[in-house]
Amino acid sequence: MTAPGRPPVLVTGATGRIGRAVVDLLTDAGVPVRALVRGTGAAVDLPGTVETVTGDLTVPDSLAPALRDVGTVFLVWTAPPGTAAAVVDRLAADPRRVVYLSAPHRTPHPFFQQPNPMAAGHAEVERLIAATGLDATIVRPGMFASNALHWWSAAVRGDGVVRWPYGTAETAPVDDRDVAAVVARTLCEDGHGGGDYVLTGPESLTQAEQVRLLGDALGRRLTFEELPPDEFRRRSPVDARPAVDMLLAAWNAATGRPAYVTPTVADLLGRPARTFRQWATDHATAFTGAPPPR
Numbered sequence: 001m002t003a004p005g006r007p008p009v010l011v012t013g014a015t016g017r018i019g020r021a022v023v024d025l026l027t028d029a030g031v032p033v034r035a036l037v038r039g040t041g042a043a044v045d046l047p048g049t050v051e052t053v054t055g056d057l058t059v060p061d062s063l064a065p066a067l068r069d070v071g072t073v074f075l076v077w078t079a080p081p082g083t084a085a086a087v088v089d090r091l092a093a094d095p096r097r098v099v100y101l102s103a104p105h106r107t108p109h110p111f112f113q114q115p116n117p118m119a120a121g122h123a124e125v126e127r128l129i130a131a132t133g134l135d136a137t138i139v140r141p142g143m144f145a146s147n148a149l150h151w152w153s154a155a156v157r158g159d160g161v162v163r164w165p166y167g168t169a170e171t172a173p174v175d176d177r178d179v180a181a182v183v184a185r186t187l188c189e190d191g192h193g194g195g196d197y198v199l200t201g202p203e204s205l206t207q208a209e210q211v212r213l214l215g216d217a218l219g220r221r222l223t224f225e226e227l228p229p230d231e232f233r234r235r236s237p238v239d240a241r242p243a244v245d246m247l248l249a250a251w252n253a254a255t256g257r258p259a260y261v262t263p264t265v266a267d268l269l270g271r272p273a274r275t276f277r278q279w280a281t282d283h284a285t286a287f288t289g290a291p292p293p294r
């Protein structure tokens, strides 16, 4: 249970990439954390001091126990958007602060301006939050550095040839730990109400350069082999097609220009944003050995 006296921060997406890191940062800082989880199995990996409460964003009534006596909420929305209005209404039923993990869909750079269902979903949740007058902070990371693990680890474990489209497209991968650190800061520190923060890594890198940097971190040569976009799409699982189409459109639009880079991580945290090289070095072991269970 949460310590008496101080209301807990409710962390949704607590078993995911950013939410899990936010849980750790808040816990390390002595902030009481309540984690929203969908099943007890997923919760076992959370620190013992974390209160876990079951609930599902697609079943708004299930959130009542999680929201009880909570003053601040970190909202991660990867579910279908159909229940967003009912959930935001519940958040707004009591005076609460909300930090919402969105994306830079308002940023006027072609990479972020390709219409896609994920951007539309984020825009809708933001619209709903704004309409309630909730005290909200919107955090908008660009590409997560950890996408490299999802995208390229199979090739790295295999023959070391990354067959991938748009090798010259530039992005500025942001370290997940920096995203989580900004979220934790905005959850705990006054003065971020109304904040709208676009987070990127510190440098623009082509996808081929990112693969090369990953090889440097692993101490081996990785080869980037250009794959035609149609072939990439054809090889993708059918259920991943919306995300694949979003990425292909973004990389295509980004080709031939530097990625959008903001100083926001450094401005908010008072230290430089981590580089992709640093991310790759710190995660090198995740690319070796047995693949994680699926």
Ligand SMILES: NC(=O)c1ccc[n+]([C@@H]2O[C@H](COP(=O)([O-])OP(=O)(O)OC[C@H]3O[C@@H](n4cnc5c(N)ncnc54)[C@H](OP(=O)(O)O)[C@@H]3O)[C@@H](O)[C@H]2O)c1
Binding pocket: 012, 013, 014, 015, 016, 017, 018, 019, 036, 037, 038, 039, 042, 055, 056, 057, 058, 076, 077, 078, 079, 101, 102, 103, 104, 118, 140, 141, 142, 143, 144, 147
């Ligand atoms: N990847 C990128 O490069 C990138 C860039 C910018 C923005 N984003 C945004 O970041 C968000 C994803 O963050 P992430 O990568 O940290 O998430 P993630 O690793 O994909 O994890 C999703 C989390 O949401 C939980 N969840 C899913 N459906 C739920 C539901 N119906 N009710 C309650 N919880 C639910 C999952 O819980 P279970 O364990 O129960 O599944 C999990 O904890 C997305 O909104 C995405 O658009 C991503």
